[in-house]
Amino acid sequence: MGQRTDDDRLQEHRVADFAPPYNLPAALSSFVGRGRERVEVAGLLEDRRLVTLSGSPGVGKSRLALEVAVEISPQRPDGVWLVELAAVAEPALLPQVVATELGIRERPGRDVLDTLVDELRQKRLLIILDNCEHLVGACAHLAERLLQHCPALAVLATSREPLGLTGEWVRRVEPLGVPLPGQGSLDSVVDHDAVRLFVERAAATSTGFELNDANAETVAGICRRLDGLPLAIELAAARLEMLAPAQILEQLDGRFPVLRAAGRAAPACHASLLAALDWSHHLLSGPEATLLRRLSVFAGGCTLGAVEQVCADDGVGADEVVELLGGLVRKSLVVADPNDDEIRYRLLETVSDFAAEKLRESSEEDAVRGAHCRWAEVLTERADAQLASGTQAGWLRRLEAEQDNFRAAFEWALTHDRTEPPLRLGGALALFWWLQGHVREGRQLLERALGAGADEAPDLRAKALWGAAFLIGSAGAITEALPLAEESAALSAGGTDDALGDRARNLVGLLSMYRSPVEALPLLEDNLRLARDAADVPGLASSLCTLGSALLLIGDAPTARARLNECLDLARGSGNRSLAAQVRGMLGQAALAEGDYDDAEAQLRAGLETARELGERGQEAVVLSWMGELARGRGDYDRARAVLAEALALAGAVGRPFLTARCTCFLGRVTLDQANAADACAHFTEALTMALPLGLSYLHARCLLGLGEIARLDDDPATAQAHFDEATAVAQVNGDRQAVAAASLGLANLARSQGPVERARSLCHQALSLQEEIGDLPGLATSLELLAALCGPGPDGVRLFGAAQALRDAGGYARPPGSATDYDRDLTTAGGALDLHERALAWDEGRSLSVGEAVAYASRGRGVRRRPATGWASLTPAEHDVALLAAEGLTNREIGERLFVSPRTVGAHLAHVFAKLGVASRRELSGARRGPPAAGLGKTANLI
Numbered sequence: 033m034g035q036r037t038d039d040d041r042l043q044e045h046r047v048a049d050f051a052p053p054y055n056l057p058a059a060l061s062s063f064v065g066r067g068r069e070r071v072e073v074a075g076l077l078e079d080r081r082l083v084t085l086s087g088s089p090g091v092g093k094s095r096l097a098l099e100v101a102v103e104i105s106p107q108r109p110d111g112v113w114l115v116e117l118a119a120v121a122e123p124a125l126l127p128q129v130v131a132t133e134l135g136i137r138e139r140p141g142r143d144v145l146d147t148l149v150d151e152l153r154q155k156r157l158l159i160i161l162d163n164c165e166h167l168v169g170a171c172a173h174l175a176e177r178l179l180q181h182c183p184a185l186a187v188l189a190t191s192r193e194p195l196g197l198t199g200e201w202v203r204r205v206e207p208l209g210v211p212l213p214g215q216g217s218l219d220s221v222v223d224h225d226a227v228r229l230f231v232e233r234a235a236a237t238s239t240g241f242e243l244n245d246a247n248a249e250t251v252a253g254i255c256r257r258l259d260g261l262p263l264a265i266e267l268a269a270a271r272l273e274m275l276a277p278a279q280i281l282e283q284l285d286g287r288f289p290v291l292r293a294a295g296r297a298a299p300a301c302h303a304s305l306l307a308a309l310d311w312s313h314h315l316l317s318g319p320e321a322t323l324l325r326r327l328s329v330f331a332g333g334c335t336l337g338a339v340e341q342v343c344a345d346d347g348v349g350a351d352e353v354v355e356l357l358g359g360l361v362r363k364s365l366v367v368a369d370p371n372d373d374e375i376r377y378r379l380l381e382t383v384s385d386f387a388a389e390k391l392r393e394s395s396e397e398d399a400v401r402g403a404h405c406r407w408a409e410v411l412t413e414r415a416d417a418q419l420a421s422g423t424q425a426g427w428l429r430r431l432e433a434e435q436d437n438f439r440a441a442f443e444w445a446l447t448h449d450r451t452e453p454p455l456r457l458g459g460a461l462a463l464f465w466w467l468q469g470h471v472r473e474g475r476q477l478l479e480r481a482l483g484a485g486a487d488e489a490p491d492l493r494a495k496a497l498w499g500a501a502f503l504i505g506s507a508g509a510i511t512e513a514l515p516l517a518e519e520s521a522a523l524s525a526g527g528t529d530d531a532l533g534d535r536a537r538n539l540v541g542l543l544s545m546y547r548s549p550v551e552a553l554p555l556l557e558d559n560l561r562l563a564r565d566a567a568d569v570p571g572l573a574s575s576l577c578t579l580g581s582a583l584l585l586i587g588d589a590p591t592a593r594a595r596l597n598e599c600l601d602l603a604r605g606s607g608n609r610s611l612a613a614q615v616r617g618m619l620g621q622a623a624l625a626e627g628d629y630d631d632a633e634a635q636l637r638a639g640l641e642t643a644r645e646l647g648e649r650g651q652e653a654v655v656l657s658w659m660g661e662l663a664r665g666r667g668d669y670d671r672a673r674a675v676l677a678e679a680l681a682l683a684g685a686v687g688r689p690f691l692t693a694r695c696t697c698f699l700g701r702v703t704l705d706q707a708n709a710a711d712a713c714a715h716f717t718e719a720l721t722m723a724l725p726l727g728l729s730y731l732h733a734r735c736l737l738g739l740g741e742i743a744r745l746d747d748d749p750a751t752a753q754a755h756f757d758e759a760t761a762v763a764q765v766n767g768d769r770q771a772v773a774a775a776s777l778g779l780a781n782l783a784r785s786q787g788p789v790e791r792a793r794s795l796c797h798q799a800l801s802l803q804e805e806i807g808d809l810p811g812l813a814t815s816l817e818l819l820a821a822l823c824g825p826g827p828d829g830v831r832l833f834g835a836a837q838a839l840r841d842a843g844g845y846a847r848p849p850g851s852a853t854d855y856d857r858d859l860t861t862a863g864g865a866l867d868l869h870e871r872a873l874a875w876d877e878g879r880s881l882s883v884g885e886a887v888a889y890a891s892r893g894r895g896v897r898r899r900p901a902t903g904w905a906s907l908t909p910a911e912h913d914v915a916l917l918a919a920e921g922l923t924n925r926e927i928g929e930r931l932f933v934s935p936r937t938v939g940a941h942l943a944h945v946f947a948k949l950g951v952a953s954r955r956e957l958s959g960a961r962r963g964p965p966a967a968g969l970g971k972t973a974n975l976i
Contacts, residue, residue, distance in 0.1 A: 056098055059098070062232060063095065064228050064229040065228060066225070069096060072203065073100045073203055074100050074104050077188065080199075081185070082187050082200045083187075084189040085204075086190075086191055090263030090264060091206070091261055092208075092263075093205050094190050096205060097190050101158060104158070110157035113134050115159060115162065117163045121331075122439070127145040128144050128472065130148060130161075137685035137687060138469065140692070141508070144472060152185055156185070157185055159186075159187050160189075161174075161190070164190065165193055172195040175195060179199075206260075207226070208262060210227070210255045224255070230268065230269050231243045237270065237273050239272050310386075319347060319348050321390070324360060324365060324366075325390040327366065328387035330378070332378070332433075333376040333378035334377055335376060336357065338407060339353055340353045342403045345403070346396075357377060367380060405445055412460035415431055415461075416463060420463060420535075420570075428464065452492055454477070455482070455489065455496040456495075459478075462478070463502075467650065469686040491523075491527040491532065495520075497517070498517065498520040501514070502539060505539070508725065508726045514540070530566070531570065531571070534563065535574070538559055538571070540555065541555050541578050546726075546727060546728070549586050557579065557919070560572070562575075576595045580596040585730060586767045589622045593619065600619070610642075610648060610651070612642060616636070617639040617658060619635045620634075620635035621658050625807075626807045626808075627808065653678075653682035653686070654691060659675050660676035661698050664698070665846065668846075669702055672698075676695050679695045680692065680696065693728060694731060696722065697716065700715030706850055709742050716738040719735050720739070729762055729768075730763075733759045736755045740752045744785075749782055760775040769802050770806060776802070784818070796818050797819070809843055812886075813840050813845050816890060821862070824862070825863075829863075830862045830863050831881075832886070832890055833878060834875040834877065835885075837878075839883060914941040915945045
C-alpha cells in the first residue's frame with residue numbers, strides 16, 4: 033500500500049511540465065481513483081465544447097475537473113482557467129468574476145460579457161466554471177455567449193444540476209467504488225477506490241494507520257456507510273487521531289437513520305454527507321463548534337486578524353482563536369492557504385453550508401453577521417484613508433483579497449434593512465474600485481446603496497455620492513456625474529467632515545474642467561482660496577493639482593508650472609507619494625510642451641518610478657503616454673510605439689477612457705510621422721470617436737489636425753481644408769494656441785500646393801508668431817523650415833534652414849522621416865543658385881542666430897509685430913501675471929511679494945490691465961478671467 037505507482041509519479045510531474053498559462057491550484061494531496069472518468073471526460077473535451085460534471089455535494093466534481101484540466105492542458109495553448117463561483121452571490125457579477133480570473137479588464141462603455149467575447153474570440157483555452165448550482169441561469173447565459181462566438185474555447189462546468197444548454201454533455205460523477213456487503217477480507221477490499229482513499233488519508237495522520245486483516249472489514253463498513261463520498265471519507269479518516277476504526281463505524285451507525293428520516297426528500301448521498309459533517313461537528317469541543325459556525329459568515333476566505341475581530345465573543349476568547357483555528361485546520365474542516373503576505377483561512381463549500389445552517393439554528397446569527405459587516409466597514413475606511421493620502425503600500429492587494437467579504441457584508445446589510453453600512457462601504461471603496469478597474473461593479477453597488485435611503489446620515493450619503501460621481505465621471509459620463517458631485521458638495525457643506533467637503537468641491541471642479549476648462553477656472557480658483565484660508569494642506573494640494581491641470585488645458589503653462597511646483601512641495605512634505613507621481617507627470621507634460629526634453633524626461637522618469645512602486649497602474653499609464661510622445665519628438669519611433677502600446681494596455685485594464693483616447697491619438701501621430709497614412713487615419717478616427725462623447729475638445733482638435741494632414745498628403749484639399757478649419761474653431765474656443773498654430777501651419781502647407789503662395793506665407797507667419805509667444809520650440813523649427821522653402825532659391829532660405837536645424841540640434845527635435853524627401857528637395861532648391869562657399873556661409877549664418885533673431889529674420893519686411901490694443905492678448909507678460917494674481921483675490925502687497933516688485937508698481941500694472949480689459953474692479957477682473965486667454969500670453973501645454 034505504501035509504494036508509489038508510475039501513475040503517481042506521472043501525476044507529481046504534471047504541473048512541472050505544464051507549459052500553457054493557468055491559475056490551477058497545486059494539488060496538496062494525491063488523487064485516488066477515477067481513472068476511467070478522467071479518460072472519458074478528457075475524451076469528451078476533445079469533441080465537445082461544453083461538458084458539465086454533475087453530482088452530489090462532496091462527490092469530488094471539482095477535484096476531478098482539476099485533474100482533467102491538468103491532463104489536457106497541452107491541448108490548450110492559451111491555458112486552462114479555474115473560476116470558483118462558490119463565493120459569488122449575485123448572478124450579475126458573473127462576467128466580472130470570470131474577467132478578473134482571466135486577467136481581462138472591463139472596457140469603458142462596453143458590457144463585460146461583450147469584452148470577454150472580444151478578448152477570447154481567437155483563444156484556444158478551457159474555462160472551468162466550478163460550483164454553478166446557485167448561478168445556473170447566469171452560467172448558462174455566459175457559456176452560451178462564449179461558445180457561440182469563441183469557436184476554439186471549451187467550458188468544463190461542475191454543478192449539482194446541468195446548465196440545460198443545447199449541445200451540453202452531462203457526465204454524472206458517481207461516488208467512489210465501495211466493497212459490497214459481505215466483502216471484508218483484505219484482498220476483497222484493497223482495490224476499491226473508496227478504501228484506497230481512506231487508507232491514504234489515514235496513513236497521513238499521526239497514528240501511522242495501515243490496512244490489515246484485522247481492520248479491513250471495519251474500513252469497508254465505514255466506506256459503505258459514507259456512500260463512497262470523498263469528502264465524508266476524508267473527514268472520517270481524520271478522526272483516527274481520536275477514535276479507532278470501530279468507534280468511527282459505531283458513530284456512523286448510530287446517526288445515519290435519524291438523518292435519513294429527517295431529510296427524506298434529499299438524495300441518499302446528500303444525507304450521507306450531512307451525516308459525516310454532523311458527526312464531525314458532534315466531536316468538536318464547544319468553542320471549536322462555535323468558531324466553526326461563526327466562520328461561515330466569511331466569503332472567499334479570511335485572515336487570522338479578521339477571525340479574531342469577528343468571531344471572538346461569548347464562548348470564544350480572543351486568546352483562544354489561534355489554537356481553536358489550528359484545531360479546525362487539522363480536522364479538515366478549515367483549509368489554510370499560505371501566500372506571500374499571510375495565511376488565509378477558508379471553509380470548503382459544503383462545510384460552509386453546514387456551518388451556516390448551524391449558525392442559523394443558533395441565536396447569534398444577526399450578531400455575528402453584524403460583527404462581520406462592522407469589520408468590513410472599519411477595514412475599508414482605514415484603507416480609504418491610506419489610499420487618499422497616497423501611502424497605500426499593500427492596501428490594494430489586501431482589499432482585492434477581501435472583495436467577496438465586502439460583497440457579502442453589503443448584501444447582508446441591504447437585505448436586513450441596514451441602510452448605513454452599504455453607504456459607508458461604497459464610499460470607502462470608491463478609490464479602490466477606480467484604481468483596480470472595478471468601476472462597473474462599484475457603480476452598481478453605490479447606486480443600490482444610495483437607492484436604499486439613509487437620508488438620516490448626510491455625511492455617509494455625501495461620501496457615497498462622491499464615490500458614485502467619481503466612478504461615473506472616470507468612465508466618461510461627465511454630464512451624469514456632475515449633479516451627483518454637486519449634491520455631495522451641498523450635503524457635505526453642512527456636515528462634520530471637512531475633508532469630505534474639500535474632496536467634493538474638488539471633484540465638482542475636476543468634472544467641470546473636463547466639460548469646459550475655461551469656465552471651470554473661477555470655481556477651481558475659489559477652491560484654492562478656501563483651502564488656503566483654512567490652512568488645509570491636503571485640500572490645498574488637491575486644489576493646486578486640479579487647477580494646474582486646467583491651466584495646462586487652456587494653454588497657460590507658466591501659471592500651471594507655478595501651481596504644480598507648489599503642489600509637489602506639499603506632496604513631498606506630507607509623504608503623499610501618489611500625488612507626487614501625478615504632479616511629476618504633469619510637470620513632464622509642461623516641459624515637453626515647451627521643448628525642454630531633458631527636463632521632461634527627468635520628471636516623467638521620476639513619476640513613473642513612483643507610480644510603479646505604488647502599484648498605481650493608471651498613473652503609470654499616464655506617464656507612459658507622455659514618455660511615448662517624448663520618444664516621438666526625439667524620433668525614436670520604435671520606443672514610442674512600444675511605450676504607447678504598454679500605456680494603452682494599462683489604460684484599458686484600469687478603465688480610463690480619457691487616457692485610452694489620448695494614447696490612440698498619440699499612436700496616430702507616430703504613424704503619421706512615419707508616413708503610414710492608413711494606420712494613422714485609423715488611429716485618429718478611433719481617438720476622435722472616443723473624444724467627442726467625452727467632451728475632450730483639446731483631443732478633438734488634434735485628431736482633426738492629424739486627419740487634415742493625411743487628407744493634404746492624399747491630395748484631397750477640400751477635406752484637408754475642412755479639417756484644419758474645424759480644428760482652428762475648436763482650439764480657439766478653448767484658448768488652445770498650440771493647436772491654432774498647428775492648424776495655421778497645415779493650412780499654409782495646403783496653400784503652398786494649391787496657391788496663392790502669399791497666403792501660404794501669411795498663414796506660416798501666423799503660426800510662427802503664435803509659436804514664439806507660447807514657447808513651442810519644436811513647432812518653431814517646423815515653421816522656419818516651411819518659410820525657408822517659401823523663400824525659393826537664394827541665401828535667405830538657406831539661412832532659415834540653418835536656423836531651424838540649429839534649433840532642432842539644440843533641443844533634440846527630430847524631423848519626421850515622412851517629410852525627408854520634401855525637405856531634401858526644398859533645401860537643394862534653396863541652395864541651387866549659390867556656389868558651395870556661399871551655401872556654407874549662409875547656412876552658418878543661420879545656425880548662429882538665436883531663436884528670437886531667427887524669428888525676426890523670417891519676419892523682416894512684414895512690419896513691426898504689435899499687440900492688439902484691448903483684450904487679454906494686449907497685456908504685457910508683467911501685466912498678465914499681475915492680472916492672474918489679482919483675479920485670485922491677492923492684494924497689491926501680496927502680488928508684489930510674489931513677483932518681487934513694489935505695491936506701487938503692481939498698482940500701475942493693474943491700472944493698465946483694467947483699461948485694456950474694460951473692467952473697473954477686481955470682481956469684474958475675476959469674471960473677465962472666465963474667457964480664454966488670447967494669443968500673446970503665457971505658454972501652452974502639449975496636452976495631446
